[in-house]
Amino acid sequence: MITPTLTAARDDHDQRAERESRDASITEWALAARGGDPAAVERFVGALHRDVQRFVAHLCADPQAVDDLAQDTFLRALGSLHRFEGRCSARTWLLSIARRAVTDSFRHAASRPRLSDVPDWRLAVERSQPHGLPGFDDGIALADLLGALPGERREAFVLTQVLGLSYEDVARLTGCPVGTIRSRVARARATLLESVREAEGEAEGVAEGEAA
Known part of the structure; x- marks a missing residue:
């Protein structure tokens, strides 16, 4: 077996x-x-x-x-x-x-000089919408979760976990030691899991409030 x-x-x-x-x-x-x-x-x-x-x-x-x-x-x-x-x-x-x-x-x-300090609210609204990715309910989008990560951790996570490169390849690509890449991925994964738990908790709280 x-x-x-x-x-x-x-x-x-x-x-x-x-x-x-x-x-x-x-x-x-x-x-x-x-x-x-x-x-x-x-x-x-x-x-x-x-x-x-x-x-x-x-x-x-x-x-x-x-x-x-x-x-x-x-x-x-x-x-x-x-x-x-x-x-x-x-x-x-x-x-x-x-x-x-x-x-x-x-x-x-x-x-380039900035023409305005006012953010593009249309783009912000579009990016905040759910992307319908599998495994993320209640409007949680993977792109949004990844966007909240520090840039170096997001890059390491995307390259290894989304695109499937080996840690060694990512280390060569970014010029970092393999151990650093592993650490960034582990930290990114922990942050993402915590974000999902928090979002699920908020969703449950809203559901309970509506049921009451």
Whole structure:
């Protein structure tokens, strides 16, 4: 009889093996694209487009900028693909470019004069709406919970828990020790769990009040 712990360990191993196999294929496409194969370029972009969008969305916290940042990321990547040698996975390499694209956008925005100190209330309202993500009831959205985390913890959590990169890959991508990445993820997970518990408690309180 296989215990639940062994089953979970086997599932984790299978998922990791599947992810590594997928990353290996994407890296091969990137190397072929570097050699001028247009079909490989299409496969490379198509395989990672969603990951890039999700990553920049969590980093920049501006829904209006996601598509532009994703496009900028791929333009940068394709322009420097001739320098990609496959020393890391193409996905890790591309996400590091996405990270720089977001950082550059922040610097550009900071250098421009602000026209008003009044926040865009329409965007604030749109971002506060439930996103309908599975596992989050009572209007709790994962994007909102992640948005409340400190930037470094949010980035580490998204890369490892949402996009599935290994701690070692994230350490290389961010230039931090593996232990630091593990600590950030653990702290982020603890904060998220506490936020969910608090929200559930508030929801129960409202329900009890309405029942009374």
